[in-house]
Amino acid sequence: MFSYLLKRLFGLIPLLIGISLMSFFVIHLSPGSPTDAALGDLNPKVSYEARQKMEKLYDLDKPLWVQYKKWFTRILRFDFGTSLADGRPVIDKFLETIPVTLAVNGLSLLLILLFGIPAGVIAAVKKGALFDKMSAVVMFAAFALPAFWLALVLMDLFGVKLGWLPVSGLTSLDFEYFSGPQKIADLARHLALPVAVSALASLAGISRYIRNQMNDVLEKPYILAARSRNLPERVVLYKHGLKNALLPVISILGLSVPGLIGGSVIFESIFAIPGTGRLFFLSVMSRDYPVIMAMLVTTAFLTIIGSLLADLGYACVDPRIRYAAEEK
Amino acid sequence: MTRLFEVRDLNVMLPTRHGPLAVSRDISFSLEEKQILGVAGESGCGKTMTMLALTGLLPPGSRVSWKKLELAGRSCDPSCRTDISKMRDKGISYIFQEPGTHLNPLFSIGEQLTETILCNNRGLRAKTARQEAVRILENVGLRPAGDFLRRYPHQLSGGMNQRAMIGLALAADPKLLIADEPTTALDLLTQRSIIDLVLSLVRTRGLSVIWVSHDISLMESFADTLAVMYAGRIVESGPAKDMTRHARHPYTRALIHCLPERLKEKRFQPIPGHVPALNAETRGCAFYPRCPFGMPACAQAEPLTIETENSRKIKCFFPQNT
Amino acid sequence: MPAWTRGSAMPQKKNRSKPSIALAWGTGLIGLLLILALLAPVLASFEPDSIDAEQLLSPPSFQHWMGTDQLGRDVLSRFLFGARISLTVGALIIVIAGCLGILIGSLSGYFGGWLDQLLMRFTDIMLCFPVFFLILSVIALIGSSVFNIILILGLTGWMGLARLVRAEILTLKNREYILVARAYGASDARLILRHLVPNASAPIFVTMILGIASAILAESALSFLGVGIQPPTPSWGNMLNDARATLGVAWWMSLFPGLGIFCAILGFHLIGEGLRNPAGGRP
Numbered sequence: 001m002f003s004y005l006l007k008r009l010f011g012l013i014p015l016l017i018g019i020s021l022m023s024f025f026v027i028h029l030s031p032g033s034p035t036d037a038a039l040g041d042l043n044p045k046v047s048y049e050a051r052q053k054m055e056k057l058y059d060l061d062k063p064l065w066v067q068y069k070k071w072f073t074r075i076l077r078f079d080f081g082t083s084l085a086d087g088r089p090v091i092d093k094f095l096e097t098i099p100v101t102l103a104v105n106g107l108s109l110l111l112i113l114l115f116g117i118p119a120g121v122i123a124a125v126k127k128g129a130l131f132d133k134m135s136a137v138v139m140f141a142a143f144a145l146p147a148f149w150l151a152l153v154l155m156d157l158f159g160v161k162l163g164w165l166p167v168s169g170l171t172s173l174d175f176e177y178f179s180g181p182q183k184i185a186d187l188a189r190h191l192a193l194p195v196a197v198s199a200l201a202s203l204a205g206i207s208r209y210i211r212n213q214m215n216d217v218l219e220k221p222y223i224l225a226a227r228s229r230n231l232p233e234r235v236v237l238y239k240h241g242l243k244n245a246l247l248p249v250i251s252i253l254g255l256s257v258p259g260l261i262g263g264s265v266i267f268e269s270i271f272a273i274p275g276t277g278r279l280f281f282l283s284v285m286s287r288d289y290p291v292i293m294a295m296l297v298t299t300a301f302l303t304i305i306g307s308l309l310a311d312l313g314y315a316c317v318d319p320r321i322r323y324a325a326e327e328k
Numbered sequence: 329m330t331r332l333f334e335v336r337d338l339n340v341m342l343p344t345r346h347g348p349l350a351v352s353r354d355i356s357f358s359l360e361e362k363q364i365l366g367v368a369g370e371s372g373c374g375k376t377m378t379m380l381a382l383t384g385l386l387p388p389g390s391r392v393s394w395k396k397l398e399l400a401g402r403s404c405d406p407s408c409r410t411d412i413s414k415m416r417d418k419g420i421s422y423i424f425q426e427p428g429t430h431l432n433p434l435f436s437i438g439e440q441l442t443e444t445i446l447c448n449n450r451g452l453r454a455k456t457a458r459q460e461a462v463r464i465l466e467n468v469g470l471r472p473a474g475d476f477l478r479r480y481p482h483q484l485s486g487g488m489n490q491r492a493m494i495g496l497a498l499a500a501d502p503k504l505l506i507a508d509e510p511t512t513a514l515d516l517l518t519q520r521s522i523i524d525l526v527l528s529l530v531r532t533r534g535l536s537v538i539w540v541s542h543d544i545s546l547m548e549s550f551a552d553t554l555a556v557m558y559a560g561r562i563v564e565s566g567p568a569k570d571m572t573r574h575a576r577h578p579y580t581r582a583l584i585h586c587l588p589e590r591l592k593e594k595r596f597q598p599i600p601g602h603v604p605a606l607n608a609e610t611r612g613c614a615f616y617p618r619c620p621f622g623m624p625a626c627a628q629a630e631p632l633t634i635e636t637e638n639s640r641k642i643k644c645f646f647p648q649n650t
Numbered sequence: 651m652p653a654w655t656r657g658s659a660m661p662q663k664k665n666r667s668k669p670s671i672a673l674a675w676g677t678g679l680i681g682l683l684l685i686l687a688l689l690a691p692v693l694a695s696f697e698p699d700s701i702d703a704e705q706l707l708s709p710p711s712f713q714h715w716m717g718t719d720q721l722g723r724d725v726l727s728r729f730l731f732g733a734r735i736s737l738t739v740g741a742l743i744i745v746i747a748g749c750l751g752i753l754i755g756s757l758s759g760y761f762g763g764w765l766d767q768l769l770m771r772f773t774d775i776m777l778c779f780p781v782f783f784l785i786l787s788v789i790a791l792i793g794s795s796v797f798n799i800i801l802i803l804g805l806t807g808w809m810g811l812a813r814l815v816r817a818e819i820l821t822l823k824n825r826e827y828i829l830v831a832r833a834y835g836a837s838d839a840r841l842i843l844r845h846l847v848p849n850a851s852a853p854i855f856v857t858m859i860l861g862i863a864s865a866i867l868a869e870s871a872l873s874f875l876g877v878g879i880q881p882p883t884p885s886w887g888n889m890l891n892d893a894r895a896t897l898g899v900a901w902w903m904s905l906f907p908g909l910g911i912f913c914a915i916l917g918f919h920l921i922g923e924g925l926r927n928p929a930g931g932r933p
Contacts, residue, residue: 015775018771022775026784026788026791027787027791140923141916144863144912146908146911148871148874149908149912152893152897152904155897156901159897159898160898222431222432224430225422225424225431225496227385229444229447229448229497229500231443235443239443243432244432258780266875270894280786284787284791287790295783299779300778301778304778319433323482
């Protein structure tokens with residue numbers, strides 16, 4: 001098991017280098033100097049010397065590969081440089097926004113699993129019944145529904161027309177004056193719409209996926225064999241069937257790791273949530289390239305970590321993988 | 329010898345895209361205690377479907393009808409809506425052809441065994457169930473039992489998995505064991521050991537067995553009675569040795585003549601033609617197109633089953649004399 | 651008549667669904683949108699950016715079937731021309747992504763070896779990035795003209811197709827008819843272009859159909875954020891962005907463009923689903 005892990009980690013190194021290269025060149029191969037944004041585009045008043053100074057400060061006068069090397073060694077130490085927009089360390093800005101995004105996406109993921117998995121299981125168990133067919137239709141519609149449109153519609157309905165929920169921001173204006181439980185309630189009200197929209201967007205997909213997995217499993221020979229042993233249908237479905245059908249959920253969890261930290265640009269923009277997605281968007285608008293590069297590298301890195309965790313998860317749960325790794 | 333099991337005029341219908349399909353017709357046979365019935369036939373003759381029908385394990389949408397279905401004195405009423413599975417519950421176990429795929433890969437042998445024991449014996453304590461599991465594993469030859477309890481199906485060989493499956497079948501404490509081609513996927517040596525195991529279980533536990541296989545010569549060696557199926561019907565049945573030595577139905581004869589052993593004797597003869605598709609509607613005898621002894625009358629109506637001395641049954645208008 | 655009972659202890663299945671319905675509906679929907687888009691100049695009573703100063707932000711009426719926006723522009727006309735933009739952009743994107751994906755996938759699958767390793771590693775690297783992040787980075791740095799958007803979305807949307815094509819080619823590469831063709835002296839290019847890729851065309855086609863849907867969604871999302879199609883050129887996405895300002899006041903501004911995007915994506919997905927399950931397949 002340990003050597004399996006080591007081998008996987010080793011194979012990641014070229015990927016990591018590739019990611020860093022990609023992130024670096026995405027920014028540096030674009031027209032226009034990165035200092036343009038910081039100094040004001042084409043502002044003739046900015047003196048040549050000031051520009052030179054800035055370029056020297058950010059190593060922009062050196063050849064590309066030197067810049068890359070310097071940047072790469074710095075990010076290995078988690079030093080992502082300083083933001084061009086406000087001079088603060090990138091890592092600080094990043095860390096500020098992570099908890100928010102984590103909360104929103106984490107809650108959303110929880111809802112998706114909590115409702116999506118049972119829905120899929122029911123659809124499979126009652127295959128062909130009304131629920132199954134309805135959920136197929138709903139899923140199809142949900143897939144086609146642009147999430148930002150759903151957000152607008154729900155904002156309109158719950159935020160404006162009914163006035164039940166706030167439509168933007170994380171907290172109300174007088175948040176500091178709230179008591180503890182009031183603060184929690186306020187946060188909850190603000191998070192309700194973003195989390196709900198985010199969850200709704202993926203719910204149908206997950207439930208349909210689980211339904212298909214479950215159906216596949218229920219056709220397997222060992223399910224027939226289990227029935228032949230007089231195991232109650234309940235046990236056959238929910239113990240034998242479900243355990244096998246839920247294996248791929250590990251993959252899903254692994255795939256959602258980058259989203260948990262990277263956040264969603266669209267939702268955070270719509271709902272004005274100060275999370276990592278919004279940070280990225282603002283940085284992109286202002287060409288704050290240290291932040292952009294930092295986020296590109298981090299999210300890509302997290303994707304790899306996510307898939308590694310999924311592999312580990314499988315090895316833990318599936319004895320075929322666990323023992324195959326050991327027997328080597 | 330008391331009669332353990334009897335089925336009369338069983339018909340199985342499967343739903344297909346083009347309408348219902350009759351896969352077994354008028355299946356009738358009986359089994360005594362401690363008796364082994366071998367069911368032989370080519371692929372596609374309906375043997376597995378018939379067996380699945382007897383245990384209520386057919387795919388959804390299937391329909392079964394029968395005139396009589398009785399296990400250990402308890403009759404299954406064809407007009408009542410309860411599934412046959414209730415009858416299975418009380419005493420039929422099934423073992424399958426490929427043991428590896430019929431065991432859940434995510435649970436250990438021990439877990440699956442104790443689960444079956446607990447489900448079939450309500451109110452049993454977990455500890456007792458585990459002891460029983462150990463006992464069963466030893467009975468089927470998986471020693472040391474403690475080891476095998478912890479193993480997973482993918483870690484065992486085909487033979488060991490089949491033993492585990494037999495163990496699982498025994499955990500339900502059956503009176504009748506249906507073995508659907510249990511050794512077809514195994515090598516010859518393992519085959520023999522599994523057959524020996526089943527024979528010993530018949531002796532020690534008083535099990536009756538229905539053994540399904542396409543290998544008639546294999547079953548001849550250990551079965552008490554044989555039934556040969558063709559196109560969903562039983563075309564001949566009777567005591568095993570008698571049938572193979574003095575086969576009377578043209579199909580059974582042709583089968584015997586196809587046996588590889590006959591190659592040496594230069595009496596090997598493959599059967600021309602091929603098995604009819606199950607949805608081919610025939611008016612007369614299903615074997616008529618391939619029958620070397622067929623008469624025009626055979627094409628007109630389905631042959632009746634003739635019963636002769638020593639409980640031989642032949643479904644033919646013109647059974648051959650030896 | 652024998653008395654039939656259920657042979658199975660397992661739950662009964664009801665009627666099978668008919669996947670060809672999906673194909674019919676999908677084609678119908680997309681066909682409708684295509685017609686609307688093609689006939690936009692004919693069907694639209696107004697220019698998409700002409701202003702009716704007396705009817706700012708008015709709800710749907712006989713004169714303006716979909717109402718007007720806050721600048722007095724007719725929403726229906728913008729919708730129709732927006733259909734043109736969104737559909738065209740989506741199609742062009744998938745052409746680029748398709749060519750790239752098929753090229754990389756077939757080279758990778760056919761030649762194998764170090765080329766395969768290199769190309770697949772590259773694909774893996776591209777797949778590590780959240781696609782939207784990549785797109786945003788590049789778009790905001792090189793600007794958001796229509797051409798740029800098509801280019802960038804095309805350059806970031808080929809990975810799935812490449813993997814698919816590679817897998818198909820690996821399967822087909824050793825089939826007999828390929829070996830025969832090669833024995834007859836067919837060149838590599840000919841083998842790939844005339845034999846291998848066409849034989850994999852079914853899954854490729856389905857993937858590309860679904861890809862158009864993703865492309866339209868991506869362009870709409872970008873336009874919604876303000877970095878896609880720039881106003882005054884109408885796109886369903888930027889029409890929705892305009893609707894943000896008038897949220898709660900003008901429901902018609904968010905309903906119709908959103909509906910447009912929804913129908914387009916739904917239509918392509920239905921076609922894809924209908925093609926994937928030929929009649930009688932598993933529902």
